[in-house]
Amino acid sequence: MTGGEIAALIAAVAFAALVVFLIIVLLKVSKVIGEVQTTVNEANKSISILTKDADSLLIEVEGLLNKSNATLDDVNGKLGKTDPVFKAIGDLGATVSSLNDSTRNLTTHVTGATKKTAQAGMVSKMGKTAVNMNKKRKNKKEHV
Template sequence: MTGGEIAALIAAIAFAVLVVFLVIVLMKVSKTVGEVSKTIKEANSSLRVITKDADNLLIEVEGLLNKSNTTLDDVNGKLGKTDPLFQAIGDLGDTVSSLNASTRNLTDRVATVTKRSAQTGVVTKVGKTALNMNRKRKDR
């Protein structure tokens, strides 16, 4: 065998080994692609189910929101009707405060007049009593 034939033989063996390794790698890649394909199919199936469930849930949520909006509008309308009541209660409170202030002023005035009258009345009684005692002495 000549050197060229030996080199060709080595190249052929190296090429055969390379082909074997490539076949092994391609088989593993093929299995991996198959597994990925299965996973993608399962994911798509799951997404379809989740999408259906989400659609149903969104429909229910929309219905609840519509009912909530209707109820809120009703409550707002009813609360609007109570505004005059609270205004009247506020006005009544102002009137009661004014009445309390007026009553307090009247009470203070009456108390002042009563004190003056009481003091004057006591002085008058003491004076009369003294005069009466004086007269009785003179009469004796």
Template sequence: MTGGEIAALIAAVAFAVLVVFLVIVLLKVSKIMGEVSDTVKEANSSLRVITKDADNLLIEVEGLLNKSNTTLDDVNGKLGKTDPLFQAIGDLGVSVSNLNSSTRNLTDRVTGVTKRTAQTGVVTKVGKTAMNMNRKRKNKKDSE
């Protein structure tokens, strides 16, 4: 065997080893790609189920929101109808407060007039009594 033949034989063996390693790597990559493909299929299946469930939930949530909006509008309308009632209650409170103030003022005036009248009555009685006594004295002097 010549040197060229030995070199060709070494190159052929090296190429064969390289091909064997490439085949092993390609088989492993093929196996990994199969597993990735299965995982992607499962993920897609899960996403379809989740999407379907989410769509159903969104439809139900939209219905609930519509009912909530209707109920809220109804409550707001009914509360709006009570505004005049609370206004009337507030006005009644002001009227009662004014009535209390007027009653207090009237009571103070009546009490003041009563005190003055009582004082005037006592003074008048004392004055009349004094005048009567004075007349009696004059009459006594005149009769003497």
């Protein structure tokens, strides 16, 4: 065997090894691609189920929101009907406050008038007492 034949034999063995390695790699890649395909199919099924469930939930949520809006409109309407009651209560409170002020002023005036009347009564009693004492003194002088 000559040097050229040995080189050709080495090249043929190397090429055969390369082909075997590529076959092994391609088989593993094929297996991985098969698993990826299985995973993608399962993911598509899951997405399909989730989409159907989400659609069902969205329909139910929409129904609940419509009912909530109707209830809220009803509550707002009923609260609107109570506004005059609260306005009347506020007006009544203002009126009671005004009445309290008027009563306080009247009480102050009556108390002031009572004090003046009491003072006038005291002066009158003091004057009568002084007159009576003066009469008694005169009477004593006349008897003595």
